[in-house]
Amino acid sequence: MSASADFEPTIIGFLCRWCSYTGADLAGTSRVKYPPNMIPLKVMCSGRVDPSLVLKALADGADGVLILGCHPGDCHYHEGNHKTMRRVPMLKSVLQQYGIDPARVRLEWVSASEGDRFAEVVHDFTEEIRALGPQKRVESVA
Amino acid sequence: MDTSKGNGHGASSNGEIRVGVYVCHCGTNIAATVDVAEVVRFAEGLPNVAVAKDYQFMCSEPGQELIQQDITEHKLNRVVVAACSPLMHEPTFRRACAEAGLNPFLFQMANIREQCSWVTTDKPRATEKAKHIVRAAVSRVALHAELQVREVPVNERVLIIGGGIAGIEAALQIADAGKPVILVEREPSIGGRMATFDKTFPTLDCAACILTPKMVSAGQHRNIDIRSYAEVASVSGHVGQFQVSIRRNRRYVDDKKCNGCGLCYQECPAIVSPKSRKVSIEGQPYFVGSYAEGGEARKVTIRQGDRERRKPIKDTPTGDCIFCGKCATACSEVVGAHAIVLRRDESAEAGKQRSLEFNGNCIGCGACVRECPTGALTVTDAQDRQVLHHEMMLGPNKAIRVPTLQAVPNVPFIDEETCIHFRNGGCGHCAEVCPQEAISYDMEEAIEEVEVGSILVATGFDTIDLAPMVQYGWGRYDNVISGLEFEILCHASGSTGGKILKADGTPPKSVAILHCIGSRDEHYHEHCSRVCCMYSLKFAHLVREKVECDVYEFYIDIRAGGKGYEEFYKRLMREDVTFIRGKAAEVTNWPMSPEEEGKLVVKAEDTLLGQIRRVPVDMVILSPALQAREGAQTLAQTLGIGCGGEGFFLERHPKLAPVQTAADGVYVAGACQSPKDIPDSVAQGAAAAANILSLIDKGTFSIEPVVAVIDETLCGGCRTCINMCPYSALSADEERNVAVCESALCKGCGTCVATCPAGAIQQQGYTDAQIRAELEGALGRLAASSAE
């Protein structure tokens, strides 16, 4: 799959309300700039994100999915992020086997005070997905 | 595409869905980067949108009124505001909707400021992103359902776990406000760590003088029920209505009958520290006491290097002893110790020989001496008397005792390890002398069930175990002692009467105080224990005050951030204390020069001189790190709260909610949350009391409806979810083979929802259908069910 310079990836971001969403807000109040390719979705905890939502995002048009939660040990709900930490590698192993680059799904920890890091992660992931190119889909089978 | 298979997009409400979309300019904050008019035009074309408008400041009064008018005029049943972050103004707009008669949860906020206009430079692309965000919100809101905030009543009674200064302060504040408090303390008396301190920094107030009145007030307060020598066994329920089991340990003294007269411990023949006494016959010393037997005594033996195993006498005494046997009778029949055996050797050639033999049961009580008609037996201090710092106590050193004479409640307890009755069934003196008949040797452990509305955890701290830190010599050298041991050594009620003595009973000529033992050390604890600098300075002052000697402080930095603390440091510098800037590396007794002979040598790099120094001293005081209590993790699990990386209880927010926890109705105060000095602990105790009183005064607690709901018609009872919940909100109903959720305990993280393989659990406000619709909106596919 060839990367094209004018390809603008579509990315879905699942942001946990306590750390990452607040960190994203902080990036905003600090006026840190980052690519507008990621559409953020707020969830209460990264532990709410199950693989079927990630797969649906990819199937419905996302080229990449970013899941952001609190750093391990800082989860507002103790260990919700630990569940995500287990689900994402499982999902990646299935994607890999199916022939989809597992790099299209990324799990990162961003705390409420890491506005800069939030921007950095989004920037980095956008560029990685840009390099991977668009996720192809089977549009019609009938 | 397949949408036919009844995959349950949650029904919204009956009839037509009419969404109002309001796009905020936020002055130029949004409008400068996002083409607001374009977003409005886009929103107008989205399914279900009845009206779309823009306004300068949606959060202003006129902005809110605009929405409220439209709710009536356009019969809106859903509202989307595209503006700032929901963390900023979601409550504002929810309220506005509610005032206009629309359920506040039929509202959705689209964040096009913090996460769009402020972070993007390219206007067309920012506008494009804003459209996606708005479309996601419109798509989602169609599936929103009416939700109700739930109110649960709050029981006025408060449980406080831990009767240290933080817990006492909180108990008094709450009780003074007329609310009942149950104060559970693990030790036999409240007072906590502070009760073992001699003086407090930086004012050098006598700790007991300021603490005792508070302990007494707590003990006498009609609204405070103290459960000392007790622990919390289990907690169930939720904010407002907790059910707590309190395990009351066997004290063997009925606290309802005991009047605190103290006759029992005055009469008790069993002395805790027998090593300091000996029974001798006619001047010939026979060391007695049984160190070889289990428990603490055994540990002591090991610590002492097992220098001298005590042996019973074998030789026949001569002189005044007439071998009448009264001593043995007293020992067996009065004390019940059977420690003296009178032997007759009939077969010996030298005629009948008799001998007295002491066995390991002797605890040096002296009953035999009282019975001895000839004065052949005496009890004296042992000749090798040691000042055993770790063994010192502040109260009576008897098997039945109170921790200090100021104990609250002033009810003694029996230490089974020392008590003659529990060793061999004898004695029973205390029960005989007790005028109240309060003593009962067959008392059982009791479980008491109580109901409370809120819980304060104030369990304090432990100090780091010094035994594994062999480089500092604690446990190997008698004159290396810990900070807490020094406190008791220095205490007027301690065994030396407040005299600072080395193990051989003589005063030290030089003392080294070692800071940061286990703190600020990546091998042990990274954190600063916060109080050590100041108490180490206090130690220096106390040593200088009581003994004429040199004092060295080995420190990394002096952290004196507190009211009057820096001044205290300055004062100590004037008091001829030698400050050596360098963390002590080790303490040894290996002399390398004549002046080091017979001394402890502290080795450290003096970072101001830039060289290694060896300082010979007589006594070393270690300032060990404060760490979380052993068992903190278990208690945290019992209560559904968290522990941070260092094991201290986790507050809800480190700055803005320092005494609240992730569990509603559970609060923390004092050093169990992080190392704290007395003023800070008291402040937190009072702060927690204010939080609790505010909860009680309101009378009810509102539970956000973002909770998990289980559809029992779909649940197959696989139990995958049960362990997912950190708050024990989920449990298995054996009979119906389904999982059930106690919504008052649920915090709405949604982890179980994402785990449920049957799709039987949904999170209100974040249902699968809502998130799927939001995804479809964000990606440009609108949910089929919302388009109908």
Add this chain to the structure above:
Amino acid sequence: MGENGKPKFAMYWAAGCGGCEIGVLDIQEALLDVADFFEIVFWPVAIDAKYKDVEAFEDGYIDLCLFNGSIRSDENRHMAQLLRAKSKILVAFGSCAHEGCIPGLGNQYGTEALMDYAYSLSPSTENPQGLRPQAVYEMPEGDLEIPTLLDVLTPLDAVVNVDYYVPGCPPQPPQILAVMTAIMQGAELPPPGSVIGAGVKTVCDECPRERKEKKIREFKRPGTAQPNPNECLLDQGFICLGPATRSGCDALCVKANAPCRGCYGAPPNVEDQGARMMSAIASVIDSSDPEEIERIIASLDDPLGTFYRFSLAKSSLRRLAR
């Protein structure tokens, strides 16, 4: 209704193993009632009939058509469209028609790779000339045609509207009988698009094993370890798809001490059975150390085939091109 007043019945076998046909035979003597109640107008396994006979039917001529097998070839697709037009009620019968089933796993390789394997690479194949089936072969008597494979395999409802789904690989005879009996007795059928012949809970609801706690430190497979017959297989570390599988089979496999493989498909509220099961299983991995988690996941052979054994062709993944 035909001249004899009997409703007309058809059954068709597309890309599948034929187990569904056997499933119908397994209702045993009740089959006689079915044969008596209906007029069988098309059922290649049971009666002689040609495609041209079906093409000659009026639209809606068939009252009930049970369609089993998935859509693998242009022939399957043609027959699906033909039978849709000719049938009043079209039922996706069995896992292949419902969700693609085992043949759907071929979607992870692509048609070319499947042909390569079948005609060249498989260990038992001897084909030095590299012969491949040709769609059209010219003979003096005229052209011979055989069906060609489609790019991807799909369940029935990807090519035509489906009225009802009867899940299972194969559907269990008692469930088939219940469905046939309901239809023959004229019972009111649920709204079109519904799953019939199955429950709404999960296999766990029918599973008699004792369930305690799920904590997985290692994945076990039957054959390498012997499961305790009384305890939940997942509790023991065997991957059992029961928790994410619709009930209705009466926990057939687990009662035989074999883990559920998921043939009854997703329960009502679940969009993607494999993803759901993956989420549940991963969540109960007993570690919070990323490296150890990787290790535990690596102990699971063939995760895609394990979680999506029956549902790959109906999952979100089927919409993604590799």
